[in-house]
Amino acid sequence: SQQGEEDPQALSIQEGENATMNCSYKTSINNLQWYRQNSGRGLVHLILIRSNEREKHSGRLRVTLDTSKKSSSLLITASRAADTASYFCATDVLGNQFYFGTGTSLTVIP
Amino acid sequence: DAGITQSPRHKVTETGTPVTLRCHQTENHRYMYWYRQDPGHGLRLIHYSYGVKDTDKGEVSDGYSVSRSKTEDFLLTLESATSSQTSVYFCAISAQGARDGYTFGSGTRLTVV
Numbered sequence: 174s175q176q177g178e179e180d181p182q183a184l185s186i187q188e189g190e191n192a193t194m195n196c197s198y199k200t201s202i203n204n205l206q207w208y209r210q211n212s213g214r215g216l217v218h219l220i221l222i223r224s225n226e227r228e229k230h231s232g233r234l235r236v237t238l239d240t241s242k243k244s245s246s247l248l249i250t251a252s253r254a255a256d257t258a259s260y261f262c263a264t265d266v267l268g269n270q271f272y273f274g275t276g277t278s279l280t281v282i283p
Numbered sequence: 284d285a286g287i288t289q290s291p292r293h294k295v296t297e298t299g300t301p302v303t304l305r306c307h308q309t310e311n312h313r314y315m316y317w318y319r320q321d322p323g324h325g326l327r328l329i330h331y332s333y334g335v336k337d338t339d340k341g342e343v344s345d346g347y348s349v350s351r352s353k354t355e356d357f358l359l360t361l362e363s364a365t366s367s368q369t370s371v372y373f374c375a376i377s378a379q380g381a382r383d384g385y386t387f388g389s390g391t392r393l394t395v396v
Contacts, residue, residue, distance in 0.1 A: 263385075
């Protein structure tokens with residue numbers, strides 16, 4: 174499978190702390206995306222980073238991409254209880270579709 | 284989610300019966316996808332469409348078929364449901380395929396008994 178693998182599988186932090194999740198993948202990619210999924214809901218697109226980019230920001234989110242290590246990280250700064258969710262990375266291989274990892278379950282304790 | 288709806292939201296069916304799930308979009312996006320989500324497996328692609336009547340298989344397509352006769356609708360059919368197809372099914376749409384973010388529907392929870 175070409176899916177990314179997120180690490181850690183589960184993460185629990187206090188509100189106000191930063192949360193970092195990592196994603197590793199197996200082959201060269203064109204794009205990598207991060208998604209959030211609240212319990213019982215569909216996935217919500219957070220950010221897309223292209224293979225020629227090293228870092229992107231969106232509000233409290235910071236995504237990095239290291240193509241030499243085939244890895245990406247998602248940093249959520251100043252976390253809130255509302256950030257409690259599962260986070261998935263998705264990598265494209267064949268140009269028309271993304272493969273998803275198994276996700277990191279983040280719990281932010283108020 | 285805005286612009287994409289899945290129906291039904293929940294369904295219980297018996298082994299061996301055919302089941303059709305519907306994904307409807309109002310965004311006029313070219314690409315549509317069906318994923319299934321199972322514990323420990325994340326989301327796995329079943330089939331996708333890159334235009335009307337243009338479809339292709341994903342990594343877990345066995346036992347599933349799809350049809351797209353018009354831009355707004357993408358149907359997923361389980362020809363003869365099995366218990367291993369108990370899952371949550373998500374539809375997603377995209378304007379530019381993998382160069383773009385996906386918009387996901389709210390999912391269909393299917394139970395095969």
